Amino acid sequence: MDQPLLALKGIVKTFGPMTAVDSVDLEIRAGRIHALLGENGAGKSTLMNCLFGLLRPDSGSIEIEGVAVEVTSPKKALELGIGMVHQHFKLVPSLTVAQNVALGREPHSGPFVKTKEAEATVERLSREYGLDVDPRSRVRSLSVGAQQRVEILRALAQDVRILVLDEPTAVLTPAETERFFEVIKGFAARGLAVILISHHLSEVRRVADEVTVLRQGRRVAHSAIEEVTNTQLAELIIGRAQPIVSEVERGTPGETRLSIDGLDVRDGRGLEIVHAVSFTVRAGEIVGVLGIAGNGQTEMVEAITGLRRPASGSVVINGIETAGEHTGLVRRAGLGHVPEDRNGRGLAGYWSVQDNISIGYLDTPEVGGRLTSRARMGALARRLMIDFDVRANSPQQQARRLSGGNAQKMVLARELSRKPDVVVCAEPTRGLDIAATAAVRSRLVEARDLGAAVLLVSSEIDEVTQIADRVLVISSGRIVAEFDDHRPTEAEVGRAMLGGHE
């Protein structure tokens, strides 16, 4: 076969005692989409960060068209034609979309000088690729999905030959994902090489030409996509046969724990984004709110959890009216919250795993009280890391250094282990591998069986239809369908999500 465009040879990257990437070879060809798969913590992002100059490998080499290159910084990577869309956003929240794009593009001139030009670029690219964003919006005010679109546009604005996409679709809506796949297929058709990291095998199958699987830092497989089945891929990823998912029994609900009545929420400009939403969640049941991202569910959750003041309506947790109250009071009323934006709201990146876990326990005898001892915090963190399979080098590891899936498991560990009466979780399995996804879902069922009232807000149809006892569908800020007496099929909810028309 012809020479690869890019070759990684024997890349090793260690962090202290742990080897995150262990002698990995990877050959990437122009015009092909190469999927990089592996469970949470397998080393995918680390390997790509070595390629993008964010990390220096301990050993190994990188070749472009057979010539060894030193990628000493992201700037160098861009000069070499390597672009990357990161798993964790690297945008400046106080700047506009266009300014963020300009920042990536014009390392030598200030972002403000080039704003007009960048606005035009963003407008052109977003039209061309069907990625809807307003170039003049401040990134701070954007949803996670829109921020991801900005990341993608910023990469597109570079003149890249090799584009690395680290879980780019995790926060896109199905329609956006569809368009996005057309975009990357277009890239490949024009001779670019695309490296795609994803946990969704069905997506991978639809776009990738070849796959490489990493497990515990090692390359365990490489093949053309048509030569492996999804079952084989799943086994390669987790290193054993896939567990059979048994059907989850419906719960036996008790008294009402969370009651939402006539909830209206407006955005910063006064536009109503949640209209007259009412529902209850009882102890011992999981109520799923299913909707395509951007239909008001994020704002609804913010209003329920004290992160946003509703325009009107009531939120009652354990008999206590909490609408408009701050998060501290809402927590004391009995709420555990696994937020959608785990990096922005769920954790403090510069804090250790131990501190991130302990902060949820400060008002409990386990950690709090008159003397908060580091020893007790450490013991708690170690116990929960085992219980929830949070893979970190130690409880001292900074949260921002966890792999994406492990960061999510840490947030879940903190929120669920306190056994709150009401659990509100949004997109709890986003970015999680197959095994972790199954584990999180059974955790939620377990919480329900121990008597928690669980509100599961998700855009994953299978997630909601698998474990929710009742399903509500949200569209344009309204509850448009309710399935109370049976678990709906995927087709039934799919129709409702699209507003009844297909």
Ligand SMILES: Nc1ncnc2c1ncn2[C@@H]1O[C@H](COP(=O)(O)OP(=O)(O)OP(=O)(O)O)[C@@H](O)[C@H]1O
């Ligand atoms: N800067 C760092 N310092 C210490 N350990 C790190 C650092 N970056 C990554 N690690 C560790 O390296 C391992 C690989 O992490 P990496 O982020 O590459 O995984 P991943 O395959 O991208 O997983 P995910 O699917 O969850 O995103 C993890 O155990 C992680 O904790």
Ligand SMILES: [Mg+2]
């Ligand atoms: Mg990663």
